Amino acid sequence: MKFDLETVLFISLSVLSVVSAIYMITRKNPINSALFLILNFFTVSGLYLLLKAQFIAIIQVLVYMGAIMVLFIFVIMLLNLQFQKKKLESYSYKSLTSILLAIMLFGILGYTVYFGFEGKFKGMSDKALEIGTAEKLGAELFTNYSFPFELASFLLLAAIVGAIVLAKKKFE
């Protein structure tokens, strides 16, 4: 493997994303976890750019980092969890078992994914650059995929109504 710019970017972005994910699940304070999750989303968006999916990368920054994580941080600050810090986490033999099971899951996934697709593709497709543009994706969304698009908008409407009803003070 020769070390051109793409390889260096890929290695640094993927190492950063894995490290930030590990930091995210080990932090005690939820705010720190949320900030490391934002870093992880940012690196994954860089990986999308390496895969020539520009529009998805921008949407990742806008929707995940901009909207969803702001909602998370807002809720964490709203709930003010300082007073119950010590009794929140308790580790037992259960967590050891679950870590072992997750490592086994990674073994299965990693083996299948790494050796199953080795040398199957001769590099990225020639059409990859034009597929990722907003023009191509928009044209496809409004012609072939117009029904799923409308369903998604209906899902968002239901989510708005549900969130307001669930978070209301009086629940009648």
Next chain:
Amino acid sequence: MIEINYYLLVSAVLFSIGVIGVLVRRNAIIIFMCIELMLNSINLTLVAFSSFLGNINGQIFVFIVMTVAAAEAAIGLAIIISMFRNKESLNIDEINILKW
């Protein structure tokens, strides 16, 4: 040129870390963030296959997954807020009235 299996391996690592987080942590908000991490790793797989196969359907699917993730975050955080209001706690071991 980076092969597709490296992208898929990164995605598998992120997914497994998300699984560990869901199983080990007891804070409801962190479990929720781990679910977002898992959804994100699946998106990485879909985009990788989409650009290596030259097929646009994978990126459309990523679009729909992001919509579902946004809706899920709004509803889930509303549930967490009302849960905190009733129980004064976010520990999922204490939220067990549906379990017997």
